[in-house]
Amino acid sequence: MGNNNSIQNDDLRSVIVKSLFRVVVVVALGFFGINLIKESASDSRFLWIGVVFIAAAVFFLAYSVFLAYREYQQMTLPKTENSQEAEVNNDAIKNYAEDDIDTKSDTDIACDEVVALTVIYEDYISKASLAKEKSSPMEGLFGSKSSPKDSPCHEDFYSALKDKLNSFVDVGISQESAMSVIAYIISSSTIHRKDTLVFPMMYAAIGLIEPLIDKVDASQAMTIADFFESNYSKSDRLPVQERVYKALVIRSREET
């Protein structure tokens, strides 16, 4: 409830700031326009420039009123039950992602599938660290090749993960396990986001969860989609991740 109030306050503040900003722009355009028209007696060119400024001010004013009305309408719309439920679920997966995977005990980890993935991820991280340690500081500098970024461990990780996920699908993975696997893969990339050596391949690996999306139900898909959206904005998503996100959104709408 408190969270909802805070969001509503944020919305109101956002509308106020935007409206004030628009008023300043309209006043500035009008101010310049009027002054230019006043000076048109000395040079007729100023008349037309002034008229353009005034026209822009009028147009922007009308547009601002329209936007303010639309924002106010959106702000006063009641929240749907689904979105409230999604918020709760989102907190759950966030907690999953915020804890370091290494600190989880075996009982915390939902299934054998995730245990198998943990082995692949830990192996990758240790091999990447080793490649980094073995490299000299000059490797990879100014576009030179043979840096830790070019180590085969990155592709090995991707292939191993791909094979493992395919085997899960072939055998027939349960709904809960599919959810855990997807959550593990997405949250692992989030946890290692600042590690520029392993993050890119972990992020690319998100594309491998596509065959598992059909295995989760609509509310689970919504939970994952919300988590994904709150961690990776639209500009962060490369084509594969965008495709996965869209597939999750479509799945989340299928049964609701």
Added chain:
Amino acid sequence: MSEKAKALKNRNSSAGSILKKYSMVIALVVVFVFFTLLTEGRLILPQNLSNLLLQNAYVLVLGCGMLLCILTGGNVDLSIGSTVCLIGALATQMLANTGLPAILIIVISIAIAGVIGIAQGWLIGYVHIPPFICTLAGMFLFRGLGRVVLDSKTIPIQNQLYLDIFTRYINIPGIDTEDLKVSAIIFGVLAAIIVTAGTILGRIKKRKNGYAMENGTLAYIRVALIDALIVVYSIQLANYKGISVMLLWIIAVILIYAYITSKTAFGRTFYAVGGNEKATKLSGIDPRRVYFSAYLSMSLMAGLSGLLVAARIGSVNGDSGSSYEMDAIGSCFIGGASAYGGSGSVVGIVIGAILLGTINQGMSIYGLDNNWQYVVKGVVLLLAVVFDVVSNHKTGKS
């Protein structure tokens, strides 16, 4: 570890990360104060402050283009100084001999720069010629062509419209007077409002989406400082000749590149290729297209710089644009772009370029020999790259 020790460690590490994050800003402030004291305040005279940005317009414009190349893996473009010369030479010759309208000449010149970018981008992206070799060849090729076009002479620019498009000072009748250009102050206040509104809205949006946010007090202190700087700078400009059109060109380029690199998926692809090319491919991006785009954008910016520099100096000769590539590369590395690729920002480049400009101008006003300026610039650049290499090797993160 006790709770108290953990809290202390967290506080130290957050103080350390803030210091690291703002190290270039701190360096800029220190250098600025140092040269202000050394020159007995002459550095902050309105005319010198106005010139600080205008003389470094080419560094800011070229630096934005160079950032995209560096992001793709620490690659650089060595040909841009020569491209500046060639485009400037073509524009001045067209202005002097063809009778075409200035605006058409500007469009043609930028289009020729685009053709250069397409050629280099194709060679680097699709033929896989190493960027260093390709652009080194371009450096000789375009410099030679520029001198051929100029016939080894210095060609002055006499077309007033062309000069106005790049160098005129904004003077709004009824608002600006001979002594005070009020339009500059209005512009500064508007810019400050935009920065403040942008920060507030950005924080609201982040909180709404549940994204991580920096400390609110710190963010608002930073905005207050930036606003104060903008307003003080605009007052200084108002006391000189007002806002130059060239400043608007610079701001436009900076805003476009800042938007592309931080707010678009297209911009993200440059960081991705610099992070890991194979992973980028698996994420659905064609790295060849990314290299192509980076070098195309770089040449377009070199073309624009050629036009800006020609207008500012008022003439072009065979040495125009010499070592400009080094200034652009320097501003990127000083501004925090990683020589390994995948890391860097437009804001960093602006800080790096202003830092280099302050050093140049401060030494000029102080009366130090021009040769020493190269020595100091070299040392600053070396320090920036060594800092990048050491911090990267120490942490494994760029």
